[in-house]
Amino acid sequence: MEVLQNLEWTPFILTFKVAFITTFLLLIIGIPTAYFLAYSNLKIKSAIEALTALPLVLPPSVLGFYLLLVMGKNGPLGKLWESIVGHQLAFHFEGVVIASVIFSLPFMVHPLIAGFKSIPKSLIEASYTLGKSKLSTLLNVILPNMKASIITGITLTFAHTIGEFGVVLMIGGNIEGETRVVSIAIYDAVEKLDYTTAHIYSAILFVISFFVLLIVYTLNKRLEVKY
Amino acid sequence: MIKIKVRKKLFGYNGEFWLDIDFEIEKNEFLAVFGKSGSGKTTLLRIIAGLEVADEGYIEFDGKVYFDSKKKINLPPQKRNVGFVFQNYALFPNMTVYQNLLYALNDKKKADEILKKVELYQLKDRYPYTLSGGQQQRVALARVLMRNPDILLLDEPLSALDQSIRSKLQEELKNIHKNFGLTSLIVSHDMVEVFKLADRVILINQGKIEKVGKPRDIFIEKPVSGKFSFYGEVIDIKESDIFNIAVIEVNGSLIEIIVDKEIKVGDKVLVGVKGFNPVIKKV
CATH class of the missing domain: 3.40.50.300 (P-loop containing nucleotide triphosphate hydrolases)
Known part of the structure; x- marks a missing residue:
């Protein structure tokens, strides 16, 4: 118990802050992106599809390296950010969030695409012939009937952001209270041969991840749409 | 309009x-x-x-x-x-x-x-x-x-x-x-x-x-001058020497009837009666 009392909780708070913000942003970005990818017939669709799936196959270090080039002191985004906000983007909390959004993009977009594709075309057409706009159809017909996919997207993104390591290390480094999330804190503890701390952090992360996934699978069963 | x-x-x-x-x-x-x-x-x-x-x-x-x-x-x-x-x-x-x-x-x-x-x-x-x-x-x-x-x-x-x-x-x-x-x-x-x-x-x-x-x-066409006629589909044919015996589905009922060799399985046919004899006509 004494160990737990002396435990540094900041990495956890930071991790969940990153995860919550990333998931929220990705939900906002993911719905229009997935809507486009699920329903569009445009030629550039395949290119965008490939681009969204890229974080699944690229090593986090590759992604992190390029993001560092873009977001660093001399990168285009980094320069712009510094001139507006006053501090640089890389090695700061905001930089980690942007990197996580890009890194976790497929974990939100792919379940959402599957959700959009699961909606029978006739439901959408019925809504149109009843005089409803595309937006009204999206909000009242499509999204409410793909709740399971939305929940899957949210939880996978959340869980994936919690477990992220490589990209955060490349972009954020290991700065206490700013970018030292749990996964990095574990690495840090192991490096310092502080196995007790590493053990506790790991066990907590393990349990949280398990329960997050358990909730997804339970909810998915309950939210199945009945026709 | x-x-x-x-x-x-x-x-x-x-x-x-x-x-x-x-x-x-x-x-x-x-x-x-x-x-x-x-x-x-x-x-x-x-x-x-x-x-x-x-x-x-x-x-x-x-x-x-x-x-x-x-x-x-x-x-x-x-x-x-x-x-x-x-x-x-x-x-x-x-x-x-x-x-x-x-x-x-x-x-x-x-x-x-x-x-x-x-x-x-x-x-x-x-x-x-x-x-x-x-x-x-x-x-x-x-x-x-x-x-x-x-x-x-x-x-x-x-x-x-x-x-x-x-x-x-x-x-x-x-x-x-x-x-x-x-x-x-x-x-x-x-x-x-x-x-x-x-x-x-x-x-x-x-x-x-x-x-x-x-x-x-x-x-309701009357290609045969029968008292009544029905549309049906040939679903099976048993071959014999001169005539074949066909099973024809007419609105859910099955009829077994003698047909000539031209009629094949899957044909849409008109089944009628003329002078006490069944008449099968391809449509």
């Missing part, structure tokens, strides 16, 4: 063909488009609703132009006042019966009225998946009635239901058409259904109009 003149290239089982159709629908008429599957019937309905675009043509509802390829006018489905009834009902599974109707038009008084008229009022708080197929299709009908459509477009609306419910719903559909003063266009490959419902039939084949007329004139 509704004027429809459309052309569109379609891709069927036997390669491409042109849907090329020109007809008018009078107010309060119940018109049927009858033809085999793959003849372009459903596409025609979808073009009228604005769910698909014709390559060229013109669609006008009581003077209001919905589509004109020359003037590049093409109203989206939202701006066309049509009531589309889908084969699979297309009820919104996240809404109750009542919410489905109110989504079409937020008018509770009207929803109550329509639900009472089609005898669904006691089911109004149920979700679609708890209803039978026949009930679901009646809800779908009630839903399109909420918006007082200029035309009711029915895409094989009863084909997913079994025979007894289908025949009951045909009656009901006819009553709804009459009581609500609707103009209706049904697409069907069920001869009995078209005969029961429609004032006029357009027979289409490979995208082209073959015949137009009253159901009686279109369907």
